[in-house]
Amino acid sequence: xxxxxxxxxxxxxxxxxxxxxxxxxxxxxxxxxxxxxxxxxxxxxxxxxxxxxxxxxxxxxxxxxxxxxxxxxxxxxxxxxxxxxxxxxxxxxxxxxxxxxxxxxxxxxxxxxxxxxxxxxxxxxxxxxxxxxxxxxxxxxxxxxxxxxxxxxxxxxxxxxxxxxxxxxxxxxxxxxxxxxxxxxxxxxxxxxxxxxxxxxxxxxxxxxxxxxxxxxxxxxxxxxxxxxxxxxxxxxxxxxxxxxxxxxxxxxxxxxxxxxxxxxxxxxxxxxxxxxxxxxxxxxxxxxxxxxxxxxxxxxxxxxxxxxxxxxxxxxxxxxxxxxxxxxxxxxxxxxxxxxxxxxxxx
Amino acid sequence: xxxxxxxxxxxxxxxxxxxxxxxxxxxxxxxxxxxxxxxxxxxxxxxxxxxxxxxxxxxxxxxxxxxxxxxxxxxxxxxxxxxxxxxxxxxxxxxxxxxxxxxxxxxxxxxxxxxxxxxxxxxxxxxxxxxxxxxxxxxxxxxxxxxxxxxxxxxxxxxxxxxxxxxxxxxxxxxxxxxxxxxxxxxxxxxxxxxxxxxxxxxxxxxxxxxxxxxxxxxxxxxxxxxxxxxxxxxxxxxxxxxxxxxxxxxxxxxxxxxxxxxxxxxxxxxxxxxxxxxxxx
Ligand SMILES: Nc1ncnc2c1ncn2[C@@H]1O[C@H](COP(=O)(O)OP(=O)(O)OP(=O)(O)O)[C@@H](O)[C@H]1O
Ligand SMILES: [Mg+2]
Numbered sequence: 001x002x003x004x005x006x007x008x009x010x011x012x013x014x015x016x017x018x019x020x021x022x023x024x025x026x027x028x029x030x031x032x033x034x035x036x037x038x039x040x041x042x043x044x045x046x047x048x049x050x051x052x053x054x055x056x057x058x059x060x061x062x063x064x065x066x067x068x069x070x071x072x073x074x075x076x077x078x079x080x081x082x083x084x085x086x087x088x089x090x091x092x093x094x095x096x097x098x099x100x101x102x103x104x105x106x107x108x109x110x111x112x113x114x115x116x117x118x119x120x121x122x123x124x125x126x127x128x129x130x131x132x133x134x135x136x137x138x139x140x141x142x143x144x145x146x147x148x149x150x151x152x153x154x155x156x157x158x159x160x161x162x163x164x165x166x167x168x169x170x171x172x173x174x175x176x177x178x179x180x181x182x183x184x185x186x187x188x189x190x191x192x193x194x195x196x197x198x199x200x201x202x203x204x205x206x207x208x209x210x211x212x213x214x215x216x217x218x219x220x221x222x223x224x225x226x227x228x229x230x231x232x233x234x235x236x237x238x239x240x241x242x243x244x245x246x247x248x249x250x251x252x253x254x255x256x257x258x259x260x261x262x263x264x265x266x267x268x269x270x271x272x273x274x275x276x277x278x279x280x281x282x283x284x285x286x287x288x289x290x291x292x293x294x295x296x297x298x299x300x301x302x303x304x305x306x307x308x309x310x311x312x313x314x315x316x317x318x319x320x321x322x323x324x325x326x327x328x329x330x331x332x333x334x335x336x337x338x339x340x341x342x343x344x345x346x347x348x
Numbered sequence: 349x350x351x352x353x354x355x356x357x358x359x360x361x362x363x364x365x366x367x368x369x370x371x372x373x374x375x376x377x378x379x380x381x382x383x384x385x386x387x388x389x390x391x392x393x394x395x396x397x398x399x400x401x402x403x404x405x406x407x408x409x410x411x412x413x414x415x416x417x418x419x420x421x422x423x424x425x426x427x428x429x430x431x432x433x434x435x436x437x438x439x440x441x442x443x444x445x446x447x448x449x450x451x452x453x454x455x456x457x458x459x460x461x462x463x464x465x466x467x468x469x470x471x472x473x474x475x476x477x478x479x480x481x482x483x484x485x486x487x488x489x490x491x492x493x494x495x496x497x498x499x500x501x502x503x504x505x506x507x508x509x510x511x512x513x514x515x516x517x518x519x520x521x522x523x524x525x526x527x528x529x530x531x532x533x534x535x536x537x538x539x540x541x542x543x544x545x546x547x548x549x550x551x552x553x554x555x556x557x558x559x560x561x562x563x564x565x566x567x568x569x570x571x572x573x574x575x576x577x578x579x580x581x582x583x584x585x586x587x588x589x590x591x592x593x594x595x596x597x598x599x600x601x602x603x604x605x606x607x608x609x610x611x612x613x614x615x616x617x618x619x620x621x622x623x624x625x626x627x628x629x630x
Binding site for chain 2: 051052053072073074078079080082083084086088089090099100103104147
């Protein structure tokens with residue numbers, strides 16, 4: 001058992017910046033928790049407080065049921081993978097992985113066994129004698145992971161570990177991290193601002209904004225039932241269409257059923273379709289202004305009724321649409337999201 | 349085009365060769381003088397080629413010394429100079445590493461004040477504070493000892509600033525990774541920071557070794573016994589004002605010997621220098 005429990009955790013930096021404003025989270029044993037949010041929202045700060053690299057200004061952080069607020073990083077039994085890898089440049093790959101174990105007085109043959117095992121899993125065996133600068137970015141990333149797993153810690157912490165890699169390698173490493181975590185069953189907290197990475201890796205996805213948790217839950221729950229406008233706009237690519245609809249309605253937009261008063265209507269581009277399919281409650285008329293073909297699907301950008309709010313519609317395969325064309329798109333009631341424009345919260 | 353290229357290639361080499369000749373010629377003359385006997389040099393007819401007395405002169409210089417002026421073999425002086433230069437260079441590097449470490453990595457009260465005090469000592473070289481320093485060394489009975497010779501010269505703001513500048517370029521994540529790996533501050537210092545600074549240490553060693561080796565004023569004040577003389581002082585003492593008494597061939601041999609250790613240090617450290625310039629260990 002090694003769960004992580006955050007209770008009303010706050011961080012005020014010297015100088016008065018309140019980077020984290022009371023975050024409560026529960027990360028179960030063996031769970032992969034991903035923190036995602038825009039730049040500067042306090043993700044790294046939160047992670048570093050769990051690691052013990054920043055002091056906690058308020059609230060408590062408990063690992064494995066034990067409050068660790070006042071405990072040194074080395075004694076928290078965590079391992080961290082940094083964005084720039086932070087490998088010791090003057091040590092060989094082997095020594096990089098063995099260093100933490102040596103400092104803990106692990107017997108030599110056990111160190112050797114663990115390092116060899118980690119090197120085998122991560123396929124860095126041929127490089128054990130090399131210095132980090134003689135490795136490629138992806139190989140360094142693996143060594144950094146190796147340094148974390150040889151320790152067999154209670155919690156893995158990752159701070160944007162893949163953002164220095166190219167797109168293809170990023171996807172490959174993402175799959176490997178997921179496999180590795182599944183195999184080791186180690187509780188993990190992973191910070192990223194790549195929402196695709198977040199969706200695919202997470203057991204629990206935590207969307208943060210301005211130092212607070214907007215919503216936490218299973219990735220598909222967040223996708224299907226975003227609780228706030230912020231989460232709705234953040235999760236999914238291209239982002240959800242968000243249109244403010246006044247009490248009187250908008251020209252070119254027909255809504256059969258809607259909550260009373262002004263609302264923010266959310267509808268994902270992939271849920272708008274051109275052919276009416278049964279009981280559609282939403283119909284929009286759009287004048288296409290741009291066509292973006294990515295192969296498997298095509299995104300149509302256009303303004304509602306020619307001059308209203310901008311909307312995106314996804315059509316499967318190759319589209320024959322041309323800019324200037326007027327189209328009609330519909331959506332079912334179950335795909336619509338309504339938010340209160342004042343509070344930003346979901347209306348059910 | 350080809351002609352022009354050639355001219356561009358040749359010209360810098362020509363300038364460099366002339367420069368080298370200007371610098372090297374006096375050294376060559378000193379070497380030649382150290383291989384003739386006193387009579388040949390003093391009659392003003394010394395040829396510009398090495399003479400037959402090389403072994404004899406150097407043997408006398410290193411193991412016997414001049415009986416009249418220094419009364420001490422130059423071999424012993426070289427040993428004294430070597431001990432002094434090594435103590436100063438190593439001491440300066442050790443103290444500067446530690447103080448730069450303190451200033452960069454620890455938040456203690458008056459940290460910036462401490463830094464500025466170190467910085468201000470740049471304006472107080474030995475020559476400026478020579479009287480009080482001498483008084484202290486004398487009161488502590490450190491005259492004619494290696495401690496008195498070296499300790500007052502060890503504190504170094506230059507090296508502290510250099511290491512501070514270097515430490516500030518070391519990524520914070522390395523400190524954090526060390527913390528998570530269970531390395532305390534001193535372990536981080538010895539396991540990570542010092543190995544990373546090795547090229548700066550080499551550079552500092554060369555500069556400070558030569559600085560120590562060339563010390564003149566301070567050893568002149570502190571040492572009175574013959575067996576504590578350094579080689580730089582030895583040269584000065586050998587050149588007696590009445591020309592007839594100066595054994596020029598021995599003085600020149602001493603001068604050549606005095607040049608050797610700094611040259612050896614520079615040549616030996618050159619590899620590390622170049623390494624430090626070419627590859628970035630971060
Ligand atoms: N040492 C510090 N002192 C003062 N303020 C800080 C410090 N570190 C971070 N902050 C502030 O705290 C806020 C949160 O920073 P943090 O690094 O946690 O953001 P982040 O979510 O990780 O962003 P990114 O995605 O860009 O890495 C920011 O507004 C930042 O300016
Ligand atoms: Mg960050």
